[in-house]
Amino acid sequence: MAYICVILQCDMSDDTGWGKEMTTGTKAGTKTTTTRTECGQCAALCCKNLSVRILRPYTRAEIEDLKWQLHFDTVSIYIRKNRWYQLVEGRCIYLGEDDRCKIYPRRPEMCRRHNPPDCEFFGKFYDVLLETPDQMEAYLAERRKKSRR
Numbered sequence: 001m002a003y004i005c006v007i008l009q010c011d012m013s014d015d016t017g018w019g020k021e022m023t024t025g026t027k028a029g030t031k032t033t034t035t036r037t038e039c040g041q042c043a044a045l046c047c048k049n050l051s052v053r054i055l056r057p058y059t060r061a062e063i064e065d066l067k068w069q070l071h072f073d074t075v076s077i078y079i080r081k082n083r084w085y086q087l088v089e090g091r092c093i094y095l096g097e098d099d100r101c102k103i104y105p106r107r108p109e110m111c112r113r114h115n116p117p118d119c120e121f122f123g124k125f126y127d128v129l130l131e132t133p134d135q136m137e138a139y140l141a142e143r144r145k146k147s148r149r
């Protein structure tokens with residue numbers, strides 16, 4: 001797969017633009033305002049794949065179900081911060097040819113929550129990427145081995 005998308009496209013500056021003035025919390029609980037320009041330099045990576053949180057598999061049946069999904073070359077599974085996700089290749093139907101959202105003012109909440117720098121534009125977004133059934137078996141075997149040590 002070309003890149004990892006997590007979820008959809010980020011918040012942007014206005015109905016057409018880029019580089020939103022965004023307000024973020026600080027450790028002290030106060031607020032600070034920064035200018036974000038990353039999305040303007042990005043080819044809307046997060047609108048070109050779908051990522052869905054899934055439960056970590058425990059039983060053999062659950063593992064086999066996930067392995068079955070990995071028979072498809074459009075599906076991967078990744079693990080990030082001990083959370084499991086299913087990744088499906090596919091471009092959002094509302095992403096224009098110019099890589100801008102055609103429904104920006106009414107884009108879903110999920111799109112609004114996905115923001116840089118916690119996104120794929122900034123590089124590797126996963127701790128573990130599983131693209132085939134064999135990779136999943138090998139990963140789980142390694143986990144079992146480590147847990148017995």
Ligand code: SF4
Pocket residue numbers: 008009010011038039042043044045046047114115116119120121122
């Ligand atoms: S910079 Fe990140 S959040 Fe913004 S469009 Fe690119 S991938 Fe999405």
Ligand code: SF4
Pocket residue numbers: 008009010046047092093094095096100101102103104107108111
């Ligand atoms: S609705 Fe807009 S922001 Fe959300 S994934 Fe589609 S194109 Fe991206």
